[in-house]
Amino acid sequence: MKKAIDSVRRTVTFTFDGLDPVVFIADKVSAENMDYAIVHGFAARIGDNAAITKSAENNFTVTEAMRRAAVMELVEFYENTENKDWNMKVGRVAKIAFNPQIQVLAEKLGKTYDEAAAWYNEKLMADIAAM
Numbered sequence: 001m002k003k004a005i006d007s008v009r010r011t012v013t014f015t016f017d018g019l020d021p022v023v024f025i026a027d028k029v030s031a032e033n034m035d036y037a038i039v040h041g042f043a044a045r046i047g048d049n050a051a052i053t054k055s056a057e058n059n060f061t062v063t064e065a066m067r068r069a070a071v072m073e074l075v076e077f078y079e080n081t082e083n084k085d086w087n088m089k090v091g092r093v094a095k096i097a098f099n100p101q102i103q104v105l106a107e108k109l110g111k112t113y114d115e116a117a118a119w120y121n122e123k124l125m126a127d128i129a130a131m
Helices: 031-048 064-079 100-109 113-129
Strands: 002-006 011-016 019-025
Touching: 031 064, 100 113
Parallel strands: none
Antiparallel strands: 002 011, 011 019
16 A cells, blocks of 8 residues: 645545545535544654664663654754745755764774765765776
8 A cells, every 4th residue: 555645736636556535625525523633643743753773873872862862853853934834954054963983083083973974975975886
């Protein structure tokens, strides 16, 4: 099953291999269900941001403070009335995880972290091109 949201028509189309699609029309919903759905959708979307994967970058540790910061990040994003985007990555550069090896390289080269990352990426692309 696949879902396609059309925010202009206010529909969600569910498609299934070999079967007719099902179209949900939000304008047919009661005001009470619409009000609940709005808050429910934000609760799910914002809460999902707190589902942080344990990784080497976070020392395989996820704290309540980290989860709270992730929730706050999306709350502030959506409560900004200038924001028209659903996805935080639209209109901004995605966060890049800190790489401790790039930091060591920066120190060896006498460069900033960003300069070392750019240097490394250029070198890597040149090496790939030479293959």
